[in-house]
Amino acid sequence: MLDVSAMADALRLLFGSWSPWLVMVPGLVIGLVFGAVPGLTTGMAMVIFLPLTLYMDFLSAMIFLTSVFTGGGFGCAIPAILVNIPGMPAAVATTFDGYPMAQRGEHNEALGLGLAASTFAEALSYVILMLLVVPISDFVLKLSSPEMLIVGLWGLTLIAALRGRNFARGLLAGVFGLLLGTIGFSARGDIRGTMGIDYLLDGIPEIPALMGLFCAAELFKLMRTDYIVEKAEQRQVSLRRIMAGVRLTFRYPRILIRGSLVGVIIGAVPGVGSAVANLLAYSEALRTAPDKNGFGRGDPRGVIAAESANSSSEGGSMATLLALGIPGGGATAVMLGAFAMHNITGGPRFIAENKPLVYAIIFSNFVQTVVLMAVGLAFIYAAGAIVKTPVRVLVPAIFAVSVFGGYAITGNIAGPATFFVFTLVGWQMQRYDYPVAATVIGLLLAPLVEGEALRTYQMSGGDPAFLLERPIALVLLALLVASLVWPLVARRFKAWQRFAVEGGREE
Amino acid sequence: MRIGSSRLRVEWGHLAFVLAIAAFCAWYWLDARAASTSTQNLLLIQPAALLALFLCAVIATRLVNVERVADEAKSGEESAGAAAPWEALRHSGALRGVLFAALLGAYVAAVLFAGFDLATFVFLAAGMFLLGERRPLVLVGFAALFAAALSYSFKNMLSVPVPTIFF
Incomplete structure (x- = not known):
């Protein structure tokens, strides 16, 4: 399971020169900034700074990029907690309890929870990666289209199931997002729902849409107040x-450990990613909690579960990348x-041929978690x-940054225009109590769900x-099915229990 | 709306929103069918659109309620309240939201021909004024500094080719 001589070589690689360590702090800061600014993403930070890695050796380049990844994992929690806008989709579930904590004036504690959960989960995920990189790659190879389709649908229905109230609105929001996500070319080249707009041929730009939905949901509500946290002493x-x-x-x-494990497993599944891990870990924490009343109202357990999963998914996704060469x-x-x-080829042979390098990347990530703290x-x-x-001052400033961010992502007016349209949609959704997060998940998972549904249909012949x-x-x-049916059954069971207790009292 | 001794109570705003979603889903379904009726094209869209229309119908029926009118006086008071929707809009803060949304739309429409720097400056100053900021120095100073910093950093530090007038 562990190759000791390769580990010794890895330590020599890491401590043989200063250069791998010099890129760590800049990488973390870039990740934190890009994660924390709504509209900018870790992927975008990596793309922008990718040309810089040409001037680094491969190990330093990987340490730099994983540092950006690590910084972003926590950075996206900061706006999720402070202003209820996830810096990235990976922090959607962090808003559920993080923001109510901030509204109570407990933003310091919530940020501390997020930071500790992120760093611990990240370190744990790399320990697991070190121990299980070979078995994980074996398991992921067994997941084919039908399994991926079900995982995608699971991610889509989670929000509706999680909310507990207005199930139909939650489901409608998710299905609406799914439909929006299929706009553009189909797999066989049919053009759907573009209204003749060329910018929509490749689909709705996801990130500006996500920014619009989330910005609107909170910022229009915020306009009625003077400060996010009304009491001055609570803003320290x-x-x-x-x-x-x-x-x-x-x-x-x-x-903490369960959230981390959920993150590692979901992170290892290609195409699903930290956004689903974040939601799934939250739903697991909610499902297994003996007292569920605090969830959604600022329960520290919700922040821990959500943040541990989105950070540990990094280790999982690195396992898939290193073991299979699949991002x-x-x-x-x-x-x-x-x-x-x-000039390095990823794939199943990469680990076998570069064990010291893989261990060096893993060890550097242990150090990253300490430095991130x-x-x-x-x-x-x-x-x-x-x-x-x-x-x-804050509301117009965030809208302006988002319009710039929208343009940066698409490189044309389609980004700001998408942001504006989805701001209007999100504003109305928030007004009538529809979960914008469900629409966002639908939008993000639609290409995966449609592609896997098609492949499953072809594999099964419709049987x-x-x-x-x-x-x-x-x-x-x-x-x-259990996660969908359980909230309905639990509600019925509770109503029946209350009825039985009240009936007993009357007798 | 009163019919005999019963009153029809409708959440009009919410109903309009649900009907708009239903209209989009129905249009998109038909548009996808017009593109191609092959299974590959409709495998996900058709069931998802039908499910969405079903959910819209379920939600819409809950937004229309029939109530018995027991008290004439109470009914009179409520109709008097409903006679001033403009006032209700003003007091609920929704007017500010509508104006801000219009301002955002104008900003997005203006960035290409007025430049991101100038359009951002005007949007920030107007947006802050709309939300209650009245100090001229903050309105002009913050808007100018923030617009300049954003335009400069996106254009020169991140190499995003945003159209600008001054940078």
């Missing part, structure tokens, strides 16, 4: 209270680009200024009995 950034949040994280070891998401896709830039703390002070800014031959698909399908 306090190291003591952040550290209290850090300590609080380790009082929930089960949630799990946008960020690892850029890393695969770095492989090509350095320090750099992240300093960065929180800078980001904490957000809650001290009056809403009348549903085909699924009976696939045990993993059946287990995943049972989990999907």
Whole structure:
């Protein structure tokens, strides 16, 4: 399971020169900034700075890119907690309890929880990667289109199931997002729903749409207040209270470890990524909690579960990238680009031929988690200024940054225009209590779901009995149905229990 | 709306939103069918659109309620309240939202021909004014500094080719 001589070579590679260490802190800071600014993503940071890695050796390039990845994993939690706008889709579930904590004036504790959960989960994910890189690659190879389709649908229905109230609205929001995500060319070249607009041929630009939906959902509501946190004393950034949040994280070891494991497993599945890991870990924490009432109202357990999963998914996606050469998401896709830039071929043989290099990348990530703790703390002070800014200044400023971000992503007016249209949609959704997160997940997963549905149809010839031959698909399908039906059954059961208790009292 | 001793109570805004989603789903379904009726094209879109239309119908029926009118006076008070939707809009803060959305639309429409720097400056100053900022120095100073910093950093540091007038 472990190759000791390769590990010794890895340590020699790492400590043989200063150059691998010099790129770590800049990488973390870039990741934190791009993660924390809504509209900018870790993948975008990596693409922008990818040309710089040409001037580095391959190990330094990988350390730089994984540092950006690591910084972004925590950075996206900062706006999710402070202003209810996830810096990236990976922090959607972080908003569920992180923002209510900030509204209560507990933003310091929430940020401490996020930082500790992120760093711990990241370190744990790389320990797992070190131990299990070979078995993980074997398992992922067994997942084919039917399994991927079910995993995608599971991610899509999670929000509706998670909310507990207005199930139909949650499901409609998800299906609406799914339909929006299929606009553009079909697999066989049919053009659907573009209204003659050329910019839509490749589909709706996802990131500007996501920014619009999330910006609108919160910023239009914020306009009625003076500050995000109304009480002045609650707007202070306090190291003591952040550290209290850090300590609080380790009082929930089960949630922390389970969230980390969910992240590693989901992260290892190509194409699903940290956004689904984040939601799934949150739903697992909610499902298994003995007292569920605090969730959605600022429960620290929700922040721990969500943040541990999105950070640990990095280790999982790195496993798939290193073991199979398949990128799990946008960020690892850029890393695969770095492989090509350095004339290195990814794939199943990569680990066998480059074991010291793989171990060196893993070891450097252990160091990154420690450095992130320090750099992240300093960065929180800078980001904490957000809650001290009056809403009348903050709201137009965020909209302006998002319009710039939208243009940066598409390189033309399609980005800002998409952002504006989805701002209007999100505003109305928030007004009538539809979860914008469900629409975002639908939009992001639509290409995956449609592609896998098509491949499953082709594999099965349209015969549903085909699924009976696939045990993993059946287990995943049972989990999907259970997660959908469980909230309805639980609600009925609770109503029946209340009725029985009240009936008993009357007698 | 009153019919005899019953009153029809409708959440008009919400109903309009659901009908708009339903209209989009129906149009998109028909548009996809017009492109091709092959299974490859409709495998996901057709069931998803039908499910969305079903959900819209379920939600819409819940937004229309029939109530019995027991008290004439109470009914009179409510109709008087409904007679001033403009006032209700103003007090709920929705007017500010509508104006801000219009301002955002104008900003997005203007960035290409007015340049990101100038359009951002005007949007920031107007947006802050709309949300209650009245200090001229903050309105002009912050808007100018922030617009300049954004335009400069995106264009020169991130190499994003945003059209600008001054940078």
